[in-house]
Amino acid sequence: MESLGSNPAPAQGKKVTINASTLSLAVMVTVFLVAVVFAANQNTVVGWLVVVISLGWLLLSAFLVFGLKRGAAKMTDQLKAATAAAASRGHGGEPVAVVVDEATRNRDMKLDHSFKIIQVQVGVVNEYRVQSGEEAQGMVDRALETIEITASNARDMMKPQGRNEPMTGEVID
Numbered sequence: 001m002e003s004l005g006s007n008p009a010p011a012q013g014k015k016v017t018i019n020a021s022t023l024s025l026a027v028m029v030t031v032f033l034v035a036v037v038f039a040a041n042q043n044t045v046v047g048w049l050v051v052v053i054s055l056g057w058l059l060l061s062a063f064l065v066f067g068l069k070r071g072a073a074k075m076t077d078q079l080k081a082a083t084a085a086a087a088s089r090g091h092g093g094e095p096v097a098v099v100v101d102e103a104t105r106n107r108d109m110k111l112d113h114s115f116k117i118i119q120v121q122v123g124v125v126n127e128y129r130v131q132s133g134e135e136a137q138g139m140v141d142r143a144l145e146t147i148e149i150t151a152s153n154a155r156d157m158m159k160p161q162g163r164n165e166p167m168t169g170e171v172i173d
Contacts, residue, residue, distance in 0.1 A: 032051070032057075035050045110154075114154040124140075
């Protein structure tokens with residue numbers, strides 16, 4: 001397998017390839033030159049009109065061919081830059097493979113849900129703590145209990161299974 005942008009062909013015996021854009025541009029130049037020759041020989045208005053039309057098509061095709069080649073070169077440069085940036089994020093220059101399995105995705109969704117529950121309960125506490133009365137105190141107590149249970153469940157999801165140790169790993173910004 002070759003890396004992007006590599007040129008495995010040796011300098012000697014290079015193959016000359018004609019791609020479709022070069023071929024179409026050559027055809028348009030030929031059509032224009034033939035139109036000019038016929039118009040010069042016939043010297044009629046219709047002949048020169050054909051020359052003008054073929055010149056327009058030649059300019060349009062040249063614009064498209066060179067514009068597409070320039071755009072392809074820019075995309076190639078951007079792809080090389082993105083590949084180099086992704087490779088530099090790895091350890092020791094090795095690319096980082098990101099694998100997200102369904103269990104990890106489910107755990108992340110559950111953790112996100114837990115944090116949303118905590119945010120809602122903080123809103124409940126802020127709403128009822130300024131009020132007086134037994135009902136307001138009961139709502140604050142239930143909200144604090146819900147926060148405690150939810151935070152405990154979320155921490156259990158983050159710990160390695162069956163161990164009562166804190167989670168270890170590398171923090172990535």
